[in-house]
Amino acid sequence: MYEKRAPYQVHIETFGCQMNEYDTELVRALLKARGFTFTDDRERADVVLMNTCAIREHAHNKVYGHLADLKTLKRQRNLVVGVLGCMAQNLKQDLIDHESIVDVLVGPDSYRRLPDLIVQAIESQEKGPTRKGLAVDLSEYETYEDILPERAEGINAWIAVMRGCDNFCTFCVVPYTRGRERSRDPQGIVRETQHVASQGYKQVTLLGQNVNSYRYDGWDFSRLITAVAEVPGIERVRFTSPHPKDFPPSLLDAVAGHPKICKHIHLPLQAGNDRILQLMNRTYTRNEYLALVEKIRRRSSDITLTTDLICGFSTESEEEFLDTYEIVREVGYHAAFIFKYSERKHTIAARKYLDDVPDKIKADRVTRLVDLQKGTSLKKNRGMVGRTVQVLVEGDAKKSSAQWMGRSDGNITVVWEKGGSTVRPGDLVGVRITDASVTTLFGKELASR
Numbered sequence: 470m471y472e473k474r475a476p477y478q479v480h481i482e483t484f485g486c487q488m489n490e491y492d493t494e495l496v497r498a499l500l501k502a503r504g505f506t507f508t509d510d511r512e513r514a515d516v517v518l519m520n521t522c523a524i525r526e527h528a529h530n531k532v533y534g535h536l537a538d539l540k541t542l543k544r545q546r547n548l549v550v551g552v553l554g555c556m557a558q559n560l561k562q563d564l565i566d567h568e569s570i571v572d573v574l575v576g577p578d579s580y581r582r583l584p585d586l587i588v589q590a591i592e593s594q595e596k597g598p599t600r601k602g603l604a605v606d607l608s609e610y611e612t613y614e615d616i617l618p619e620r621a622e623g624i625n626a627w628i629a630v631m632r633g634c635d636n637f638c639t640f641c642v643v644p645y646t647r648g649r650e651r652s653r654d655p656q657g658i659v660r661e662t663q664h665v666a667s668q669g670y671k672q673v674t675l676l677g678q679n680v681n682s683y684r685y686d687g688w689d690f691s692r693l694i695t696a697v698a699e700v701p702g703i704e705r706v707r708f709t710s711p712h713p714k715d716f717p718p719s720l721l722d723a724v725a726g727h728p729k730i731c732k733h734i735h736l737p738l739q740a741g742n743d744r745i746l747q748l749m750n751r752t753y754t755r756n757e758y759l760a761l762v763e764k765i766r767r768r769s770s771d772i773t774l775t776t777d778l779i780c781g782f783s784t785e786s787e788e789e790f791l792d793t794y795e796i797v798r799e800v801g802y803h804a805a806f807i808f809k810y811s812e813r814k815h816t817i818a819a820r821k822y823l824d825d826v827p828d829k830i831k832a833d834r835v836t837r838l839v840d841l842q843k844g845t846s847l848k849k850n851r852g853m854v855g856r857t858v859q860v861l862v863e864g865d866a867k868k869s870s871a872q873w874m875g876r877s878d879g880n881i882t883v884v885w886e887k888g889g890s891t892v893r894p895g896d897l898v899g900v901r902i903t904d905a906s907v908t909t910l911f912g913k914e915l916a917s918r
């Protein structure tokens with residue numbers, strides 16, 4: 470039995486992408502409005518929620534691992550366990566059938582129903598055996614426009630500008646777990662930016678599964694990001710994750726020309742071979758992608774490019790993998806997120822193609838690409854030595870509180886000794902780069918603004 474009455478304490482664990490981080494902030498706002506409180510300590514919680522990701526195998530396995538741990542806790546005392554997000558949407562039957570400890574399952578379009586379902590689960594546990602609370606309907610309209618997320622402290626505020634995706638890349642579950650694309654009213658987004666600026670956030674990151682396909686009543690993404698960048702108090706604007714098909718000249722102009730829009734484009738390639746790109750339904754060819762890279766670089770050589778890559782997609786041969794290797798070498802990304810292909814349930818690829826590249830070969834391809842990328846990243850970072858970069862201070866460095874950590878405009882981590890520095894998180898400061906590793910620039914602070 471629950472010995473205490475409300476306010477019940479909720480512990481939320483978040484897995485996966487930035488959109489999930491943002492959704493957790495929405496969920497916190499919805500729960501707070503209903504009187505729930507929050508705890509970082511799972512052992513003290515009345516409700517444990519896991520906001521899950523179905524895209525990467527790693528995040529998926531971690532969730533199952535955490536559910537196994539919670540079994541012991543739930544045997545000892547009453548506890549409501551909820552699975553939210555993409556796994557709840559994609560694997561609901563599996564979770565209902567095999568995870569008896571899960572009381573509440575809520576998909577990304579149904580968070581408004583979560584407080585009621587938790588209350589029901591608590592009440593029914595008090596009375597006896599529980600019935601699972603399920604809310605997994607997809608919506609054509611839900612954008613949570615009216616909810617102000619309960620944001621974590623820091624210098625960056627995430628703002629989702631659109632939800633869902635219509636692209637149906639064959640390896641991806643997002644169109645099934647987050648539904649069709651719909652964009653938010655730009656006026657609401659600008660108001661939210663003004664609000665976060667008034668709270669002291671210095672950077673805004675605009676989020677969407679296919680963020681640059683944003684469309685609303687004659688507004689496109691270039692117009693939106695420019696309007697956001699004009700909000701007083703905001704020093705930097707970033708965006709993620711874009712699709713290479715949605716880069717009109719106006720967006721390149723905005724990135725290259727607006728001083729507050731960061732000179733960083735994450736341009737997911739996924740594969741460098743045309744047959745594999747077609748199997749993935751990425752809708753561009755190798756040459757079209759390279760032409761876009763060329764266009765970006767012609768527009769501004771200051772723009773940092775990063776990418777996502779998948780190794781060992783269905784039927785990928787060694788020669789086809791070498792096409793990816795070659796394009797990665799040719800483009801010279803500043804960083805890349807490189808993954809082994811892992812088949813996700815209910816995707817087009819899972820239904821139509823064989824996951825037939827042996828794991829050992831996938832792992833070997835990942836290693837070769839990672840080695841190549843490490844060399845390029847190190848070379849690019851070393852090329853920054855001697856230059857001065859503007860850094861937005863985020864806080865203490867991970868390894869030492871005697872050092873500051875921040876990011877360059879191009880999204881590269883910069884670390885420097887605090888010494889007698891008077892800067893504070895949120896300040897923009899010039900740092901002269903004196904050394905570099907694969908992932909980090911090291912330097913000396915010149916001046917603060």
Ligand code: SF4
Nearest residue numbers: 634636637638641643
């Ligand atoms: S663009 Fe492709 S990979 Fe990205 S969310 Fe949409 S379907 Fe998934």
